[in-house]
Amino acid sequence: MKKHNFNSGPSVLPQEVLQQASQAILDFNGIGLSILEIGHRSSWFVEVIEEAKSLVKELMNIGQEYEVLFLQGGATTQFMQVPMNLLDTNDTGSYCDDGVWGNKAAKEALLFGKVHIAASSRDKNYTCINKSFDVPSSSKYLHITTNNTVEGTQWHKFPNVSMPLIGDMSSDIFSREIAFDKFDLIYAGAQKNMGAAGVNLVVVKKDILGYVTRKIPTILDYRNHIEANSLLNTPPVFAIYVALLTLRWIKKEGGLKEMGKRSLQKANLLYSTIDSLPIFNCPIAKEDRSNMNAVFFIEDENLQNNFLELCKENGMIGVKGYRTVGGIRVSMYNALELSSVEAFCDLAKEFANKN
């Protein structure tokens, strides 16, 4: 049976990326060695990382003032690495608290400096993005989560602020055309829209670094990675290669414009179907709904379990909501085909008719 992969992460990747990646495990570019066997300072791998960096810049349409890094530790490591590099003990970092990930990021910042919650939708159960925020002008930066993977909300228009803007883009990176140059630091774990788990993309404007007085461990100081071209120590070679293959695929398919078009098409179909079926309830504010992760519910718990069971029987993977949220979550990352969303919607309609 064809599987429809709605996993929230790690998640669906383009079939041709998987084929190319598996070929590279056996024989990388016909050199007679596996990608797993080559040195990270070999010209073979330096070419990989340089191409990946330049594709990131090209797709984001950003200039020389930005550095592209491939780091480890997942997005969670960035929760602490950002404030460690940008906040002195008496400095304040501002955070938008619109979901569990942004909330965790703010908590980590407390280990390094002061935290100001600029806005929160917690009292609305995170069913929207609170856009009426206040940021003290002395704040060193404003941190937002561009797509709230767990709750199913997404920023569709970015705020204008007078301080560095930092974006956790883990779950919507490269899914649409945006003004990336509004941001001073962007980070994203690769396993949602960019490739395999194990690598983190960090894009940072050089000139925001170097102002804190604390001592930063070598491996956690962005400046050391910049100087070493992401080869400070052994990087996650294979994960970076898979990211390169995905970046090539995105470009070949028509870039971020095309990714945005496709994801809007998928999301529109999904939400209009759910909204048309009274058995389903999507509590997320319409203007903030995520085009990547749709979160909705069936009120009757038994019925909901039946539906989740039915999804499983029909090869639909990963539609159970996040453990603290419950309900149903349909993730529609770049590599998910429209036909999978169509299949889900058909099943949802059939289920609604019967119940």
Ligand SMILES: *Cc1c(COP(=O)(O)O)cnc(C)c1O
């Ligand atoms: C998944 C996710 C994270 C955590 O990523 P890890 O790589 O598991 O640390 C952080 N932020 C967002 C928005 C996410 O979707």
